[in-house]
Amino acid sequence: xxxxxxxxxxxxxxxxxxxxxxxxxxxxxxxxxxxxxxxxxxxxxxxxxxxxxxxxxxxxxxxxxxxxxxxxxxxxxxxxxxxxxxxxxxxxxxxxxxxxxxxxxxxxxxxxxxxxxxxxxxxxxxxxxxxxxxxxxxxxxxxxxxxxxxxxxxxxxxxxxxxxxxxxxxxxxxxxxxxxxxxxxxxxxxxxxxxxxxxxxxxxxxxxxxxxxxxxxxxxxxxxxxxxxxxxxxxxxxxxxxxxxxxxx
Amino acid sequence: xxxxxxxxxxxxxxxxxxxxxxxxxxxxxxxxxxxxxxxxxxxxxxxxxxxxxxxxxxxxxxxxxxxxxxxxxxxxxxxxxxxxxxxxxxxxxxxxxxxxxxxxxxxxxxxxxxxxxxxxxxxxxxxxxxxxxxxxxxxxxxxxxxxxxxxxxxxxxxxxxxxxxxxxxxxxxxxxxxxxxxxxxxxxxxxxxxxxxxxxxxxxxxxxxxxxxxxxxxxxxxxxxxxxxxxxxxxxxxxxxxxxxxxxxx
Numbered sequence: 399x400x401x402x403x404x405x406x407x408x409x410x411x412x413x414x415x416x417x418x419x420x421x422x423x424x425x426x427x428x429x430x431x432x433x434x435x436x437x438x439x440x441x442x443x444x445x446x447x448x449x450x451x452x453x454x455x456x457x458x459x460x461x462x463x464x465x466x467x468x469x470x471x472x473x474x475x476x477x478x479x480x481x482x483x484x485x486x487x488x489x490x491x492x493x494x495x496x497x498x499x500x501x502x503x504x505x506x507x508x509x510x511x512x513x514x515x516x517x518x519x520x521x522x523x524x525x526x527x528x529x530x531x532x533x534x535x536x537x538x539x540x541x542x543x544x545x546x547x548x549x550x551x552x553x554x555x556x557x558x559x560x561x562x563x564x565x566x567x568x569x570x571x572x573x574x575x576x577x578x579x580x581x582x583x584x585x586x587x588x589x590x591x592x593x594x595x596x597x598x599x600x601x602x603x604x605x606x607x608x609x610x611x612x613x614x615x616x617x618x619x620x621x622x623x624x625x626x627x628x629x630x631x632x633x634x635x636x637x638x639x640x641x642x643x644x645x646x647x
Numbered sequence: 648x649x650x651x652x653x654x655x656x657x658x659x660x661x662x663x664x665x666x667x668x669x670x671x672x673x674x675x676x677x678x679x680x681x682x683x684x685x686x687x688x689x690x691x692x693x694x695x696x697x698x699x700x701x702x703x704x705x706x707x708x709x710x711x712x713x714x715x716x717x718x719x720x721x722x723x724x725x726x727x728x729x730x731x732x733x734x735x736x737x738x739x740x741x742x743x744x745x746x747x748x749x750x751x752x753x754x755x756x757x758x759x760x761x762x763x764x765x766x767x768x769x770x771x772x773x774x775x776x777x778x779x780x781x782x783x784x785x786x787x788x789x790x791x792x793x794x795x796x797x798x799x800x801x802x803x804x805x806x807x808x809x810x811x812x813x814x815x816x817x818x819x820x821x822x823x824x825x826x827x828x829x830x831x832x833x834x835x836x837x838x839x840x841x842x843x844x845x846x847x848x849x850x851x852x853x854x855x856x857x858x859x860x861x862x863x864x865x866x867x868x869x870x871x872x873x874x875x876x877x878x879x880x881x882x883x884x885x886x887x888x889x890x891x892x893x894x895x896x897x
Contacts, residue, residue, distance in 0.1 A: 456802055483805035493800035497818045507804035510814060555804065
């Protein structure tokens with residue numbers, strides 16, 4: 399994918415009464431090469447997740463332009479729905495549907511969005527469930543799964559529809575180290591299969607391993623951006639240098 | 648729950664029911680009440696007819712108020728100021744006035760003005776509107792309790808807004824609202840007794856008439872209580888059953 403951002407802005411109403419608004423993205427610009435994996439890093443509250451939600455078609459930016467491989471990201475509701483049907487999104491809090499079993503979570507998009515029969519859909523998810531060690535848990539509700547299992551099911555839910563790009567918003571931030579490892583392993587496997595990924599994470603070492611390019615999102619702008627090794631070895635700005643020093647310490 | 652525990656539970660409940668019945672019997676004994684069940688038994692058909700009328704009207708109002716509740720709650724979530732105001736004012740008006748007043752105004756003024764002469768239909772409609780106002784609040788709370796992440800996930804996998812509501816939001820909201828809805832439906836059945844003021848021959852009116860024919864008030868009103876319990880108790884059981892069936896950890 400080739401992603402181009404030009405002055406992307408996002409504003410939210412300020413909390414509390416009295417109106418006003420907070421500018422979360424203050425003009426993000428970026429042009430990637432033709433890459434498979436883009437990782438967004440940066441301090442909390444800097445705008446990474448806001449940007450990812452826009453890229454995933456969940457929110458509409460207040461201003462600016464975005465294009466994937468030369469095609470503009472749609473802004474209207476219908477166009478964004480079509481876009482969301484072509485891509486996949488994974489959330490920090492998993493957001494599995496608690497009233498459905500793990501298996502039914504996977505079948506829901508296949509049956510109701512992509513119009514497979516239940517039997518075809520079951521066939522489609524069987525192999526991925528087995529490959530990621532989740533076959534024994536398919537008939538459990540999310541409430542009975544561990545955090546790591548939940549997140550792996552959530553990733554599969556986004557994956558079984560064969561999305562052109564997978565967006566992952568801090569997929570391991572709610573997990574303990576052991577579960578983090580199992581989820582990162584899964585993401586790495588997806589990357590090695592050639593999936594296109596856009597990942598927001600605080601796992602710097604992992605970011606360096608999987609990223610083709612990394613962008614540093616801080617204070618509502620993309621302050622630095624480049625190939626992974628250069629990004630870490632020659633920090634482009636003092637703030638990035640300080641950030642890397644803190645998180646890698 | 649094991650068999651033994653279940654049996655013990657039932658035994659304790661039965662004993663408690665017997666104790667309450669004993670209290671009523673004691674009270675009657677204390678005032679030297681002269682029972683006259685034979686006189687009332689002659690009017691059993693009247694009781695049955697009244698009870699059936701109550702069942703039919705309650706069922707109709709049950710469906711009606713459920714629909715009003717869901718629709719109203721959806722309107723409150725919509726971004727239309729007009730829809731929101733229409734529902735808000737309706738809910739506050741209905742909840743702030745007695746059903747008795749609503750029945751009198753609804754039947755003698757509104758129903759007459761629009762040429763609705765069938766008092767059973769009018770009664771069921773007014774009862775639906777009355778109970779619907781409470782249902783709106785119950786469903787609004789249920790919808791509001793669904794976390795934003797669920798809406799996000801539904802949108803992210805490509806569900807349309809309608810599909811999100813139907814497949815993701817409603818099933819989860821239904822579990823949340825089940826206990827208060829069951830309570831509201833029980834209230835609705837009991838509130839239908841007020842329909843007697845617009846001369847609908849339902850269960851309560853039947854009992855009142857039997858009482859005026861026989862002068863046997865307890866023998867008229869105890870079956871009345873039993874008849875309502877026959878409707879409201881199964882409702883509690885079914886609600887409990889559904890609640891266990893739909894149980895999942897959020």
